[in-house]
Amino acid sequence: MYHLTHTQGRGPEFATVFDWRLAVSYTIRDLIVTPWMAGHRTSRDNKLKRVYYLSMEFLIGRILGDAIINLGLDHQMDEALESLGLNRTQILEDEPDAALGNGGLGRLAACFMESLSSLGVPAFGYGIRYEHGLFRQRFAAGQQVETPEDWLNQPHPWEFVRVDYSYTIGFKGEVETVDGHSVWLPGESVVARAYDTPVIGWQANWANTLRLWGAQPTNLFDLHRFNAGDYAAAAEPEALARTLSRVLYPDDTTDQGKELRLKQEYFLTSAALQDIIRRFVAEHGEDLAHLPDKVAIQLNDTHPAIAGPELIRLLMDEHDLPFAQSLDLARRTLNYTNHTLLPEALERWSIWLMGHVLPRHLQIIRMIDEDHRKSTGRPANVSIIDHDEVRMGELAFIMAGKVNGVSALHTDLVRSTVFADLHKLHPDRIVNLTNGVTPRRWLRMSNPPLARLLDKTIGTGWTGDLDLLKGLAPYADDGGFLDELRAAKRQNKVALSNGLLADLGINADPEAIFDVQVKRMHEYKRQLLNILETIALWHRIHESPNGDWTPRLKIFGGKAAPGYWTAKTIIHLINDVAKTINDDPVTSQFLKIAYPPNYNVSMAEKLIPAADLSEQISTAGKEASGTGNMKFTMNGALTIGTLDGANVEIRELVGPDNFFLFGLTAAEAETEKAKPGHARAAIEKSDDMKIALQLIAEGRFGRPEHYYALLDRTWNDDPFLVASDFDSYYRCQRSVDSAYADHGHWDRMSALNIASSGFFSSDRTIRGYMETIWHV
Ligand code: H2P
Incomplete structure (x- = not known):
């Protein structure tokens, strides 16, 4: 109230959400300034x-939500805002x-x-x-x-x-x-x-x-x-x-x-x-x-x-x-x-x-x-x-x-x-x-249902010492715990579904696998591989619409550098494919695509806690580390990935049984790339890849001339080996389908992923x- 009046110069009867957000921010900032100055003094004096x-x-x-968490004031803030009749989410989300x-x-x-x-x-x-x-x-x-x-x-x-x-x-x-x-x-x-x-x-x-x-x-x-x-x-x-x-x-x-x-x-x-x-x-x-x-x-x-x-x-x-x-x-x-x-x-x-x-x-x-x-x-x-x-x-x-x-x-x-x-x-x-990544923002702040479950199960110490997550391992065989873990994930998925419906008009079933690829759009990160697999799957579902398909929501997020033509074409393709697939009455109960625009940190905070599957599918040898991969693991998503960057370490820690591995290794990828005509040879061998490319060329997803150059590049050059890894990826995705159908098994894997993720705290890196x- 003090900052609303004296800093913003507004009475509560005229205050907008913006005014309140600034008043709240200044209140929190006041509490930060004292330790900040003390730290400067300590450093200088010593x-x-x-x-x-x-x-x-x-x-x-x-900044606001994170600062509240680090000050340990989330409960007090909730009470204060409630007493003023304010909505916390609305205030936090007002911040750009x-x-x-x-x-x-x-x-x-x-x-x-x-x-x-x-x-x-x-x-x-x-x-x-x-x-x-x-x-x-x-x-x-x-x-x-x-x-x-x-x-x-x-x-x-x-x-x-x-x-x-x-x-x-x-x-x-x-x-x-x-x-x-x-x-x-x-x-x-x-x-x-x-x-x-x-x-x-x-x-x-x-x-x-x-x-x-x-x-x-x-x-x-x-x-x-x-x-x-x-x-x-x-x-x-x-x-x-x-x-x-x-x-x-x-x-x-x-x-x-x-x-x-x-x-x-x-x-x-x-x-x-x-x-x-x-x-x-x-x-x-x-x-x-x-x-x-x-x-x-x-x-x-x-x-x-x-x-x-x-x-x-x-x-x-x-x-x-x-x-x-x-x-x-x-x-x-x-x-x-x-x-x-x-x-x-x-x-x-x-x-x-x-x-x-x-x-x-x-x-x-x-x-x-x-x-x-x-x-x-x-x-x-x-x-x-x-x-x-x-x-x-x-x-x-x-x-x-x-x-x-x-x-x-x-x-x-x-x-x-x-x-x-x-x-x-x-x-x-x-x-x-x-x-590494900070568990304060990427777990405690962005995933309250899971954070509460962790606090209840192993105590609150994990926030400052993420290795304590190891204490979760014994609970991977505890049915009661796994039910609660599933409920926490579901809560995040429902919240995300509501958002997708409101923002994009996409009706997503929270029971479906939420399969997420969010990162910069770049050919080496292979969003193209993901969308081609989606097309091939769509085609297969059409072939047997009464099959036992595991429902999936594919979520993409990411920006392309303004001058990067191929990456921009892949964005266009994903959106075109989404339009066709989401409207398909035969397949849409099994397969949908959501690509919310303007992926940023705040969107990541919503998507990652709601993910079941984390797509880390770069050409081996190209992704230096990845950090999104770590955030997903911490939040209980399972990874489908190549042996690239920190995926290698994630897989070692969570165990090969709890990780969906596919594709060439970095050394194999180098050898493959050196073979003349590697792309064409791989495509000729893969019915699924061939059909996916053909459907694009036929114009099933919109004007094909937009995609001729991309198709040509895929057939004749394919610098990031989408074709060579396609079948391995497609098969691996089907093993994800069957694993997901067995809830108990999936939840156990998820729990073991969380329990093994302590290494990926940026505290360890620092x-x-x-x-x-x-x-x-
Ligand atoms: C880059 C690398 C990632 C790495 C990150 C931080 C440049 O980030 O490609 O593999 O994890 O630095 O070291 P990005 O692609 O997300 O822009």
């Missing part, structure tokens, strides 16, 4: 080492998603921030305060349409703007030599301004800061032009500067905006490093030789890899340290996480662009390269500059104390493929830290980083 996580993406989602990321990479950064706070590790996350996060997705006639995300169109109650923490970021210009020193005279500059969001940990013992940078012009606006009546031109400097923090570029996309993307990466990195050095000097004095003792920096993928040369530049050009020492200090401070082996995501910048935007950095990159060559006596195949391009993967590797992969399989592949030569030179540098990489 001169603690800090972790700095640099990431172009933080896929935070909504902070969609500052594409997918797993950005969501991992958000889970890590939460775990760092839950474990009480002094840390800052550094990112960009995109005014428009990832685009909003709509479907028009089945096709993806992108519209701007506008989460900051309304006051954002969680952030504190820090006008005093502003740094100038230069671009372009010249490098001159003055008194034997290199001096960079940037031709353009903007100001990076800090916006802080506290991230509260479990049980509110500690809170860290997510510091996002917004771009401001160095000169606010051109008064001279304004007075002359040229208003648009007067505002130009501001508009140009703001472009830097306006949108999040979807990764692996086109050439467009390359310069802007490089500038964004430098903007984030330089602001963060200037802030880190300022804080170090304030706490520990001018002697930067101790930087690695107090600072551990993690580069989330190659996006902030310019940190290597930038840190050297700051130490050398601004703090007068010699190059060799600057290089050594930078290397002992920086670490790099690799998230993918796909060449498209290992950034390369043309020398021309790098030299144009960051001329001083290009010089330093050449010095780093030269030093590495000399010190390792190596030929050019490990060099940073290759074929007139700067390879950011190599730069990140060479500048890192440790390089980590994100699952056991991925790390092995990092060692044996992309960085094989560098690994030989630096055999101790690559380490594995299998990803402890691993603390020990192996950061030494905090």
Whole structure:
């Protein structure tokens, strides 16, 4: 009531849901600020080492519900809201998603921030305060349409703007030599301004800061032009500067905006490093030789890899340290996480662009390269500059104390493929830290029925120590427990069905298998395999409509990068197939498809707890880890998957009997791909795949000319081996059908999945980083 009146300036009789949501958010924020400030004081007074996580993406989602849970105030909040006649769900769902990321990479950064706070590790996350996060997705006639995300169109109650923490970021210009020193005279500059969001940990013992940078012009606006009546031109400097923090570029996309993307990466990195050095000097004095003792920096993928040369530049050009020492200090401070082996995501910048935007950095990159060559006596195949391009993967590797992969399989592949030569030179540098997810958001908050059952069965300790889920294993043979587990799942499925009916008009039977594939749309993740299997199944049901079919609802969710034509065509195909299948009076009692648009964190929170089956069907060797796979396992869904990424570890932990495995291994996939005509050969052998492709070509799901190129690619190229794995997948799906028909057996498998999922807490992952990489 206080915040409604005094912060929002509204009386309860006029207050909207928005007003109430802000009042509730400020109330909760007040409770976070105290531990937040205490944590800062403790870190400063005890001169603690800090972790700095640099990431172009933080896929935070909504904050309010998570904060309430971590403060342990859910019951009190319910009571308070009820006494005011307010509806909790309505208030929580009024908050827009902070969609500052594409997918797993950005969501991992958000889970890590939460775990760092839950474990009480002094840390800052550094990112960009995109005014428009990832685009909003709509479907028009089945096709993806992108519209701007506008989460900051309304006051954002969680952030504190820090006008005093502003740094100038230069671009372009010249490098001159003055008194034997290199001096960079940037031709353009903007100001990076800090916006802080506290991230509260479990049980509110500690809170860290997510510091996002917004771009401001160095000169606010051109008064001279304004007075002359040229208003648009007067505002130009501001508009140009703001472009830097306006949108999040979807990764692996086109050439467009390359310069802007490089500038964004430098903007984030330089602001963060200037802030880190300022804080170090304030706490520990001018002697930067101790930087690695107090600072551990993690580069989330190659996006902030310019940190290597930038840190050297700051130490050398601004703090007068010699190059060799600057290089050594930078290397002992920086670490790099690799998230993918796909060449498209290992950034390369043309020398021309790098030299144009960051001329001083290009010089330093050449010095780093030269030093590495000399010190390792190596030929050019490990060099940073290759074929007139700067390879950011190599730069990140060479500048890192440790390089980590994100699952056991991925790390092995990092060692044996992309960085094989560098690994030989630096055999101790690559380490594995299998990803994890926070159980606070992904279990306690998003799945209250299951959380209540867990509390009742094994006590509440699991939220802060997910290994305690092991205590559930004995209950896998307890019929009473399994009934309750089924009831909890059913409650989530009913809630989801109601939502699907209201939003999409799809009438879903909660008894059906809820079979869910949600993630970025990408060919390697093989949503195409899933939809082709759906078509083949539909055809089979038509052949024997009186058969004993297990009803299934296939749910898809995900966005395609705006320039990624094939992924967009697959979205179109799924929607077209859904239209035909959902309206089919013969089959729709057995098979339906739901593809809600604009998949985001909040949607994941509803879909994952309601899933029976988790689709993790990437071409083996391509999905670095996956984190959705972990969330599903924790929530009792069974996985149908390939031996890829963290699926391998999930299967080992839950046991092969409780996991639906299909498909080629990573090694087999490599061999298969090398065979000429592999796709055609596999399709010729598979009646089900052939019929699925034929039905599309015949136009059974809408105009076939939309799909000719996709069909042609599948027959003649099939880079991600959809055809080679099709039959194995189809058969495996039928074994899912029969397993699901045996309720008792299915529920037992589900219980064992939950019981074995403790390893996938991001608390475990962060402890691993603390020990192996950061030494905090
Ligand atoms: C990526 C990888 C995932 C990995 C995640 C976090 C880039 O995420 O592909 O396999 O789990 O990073 O390490 P995504 O595809 O979801 O955008």
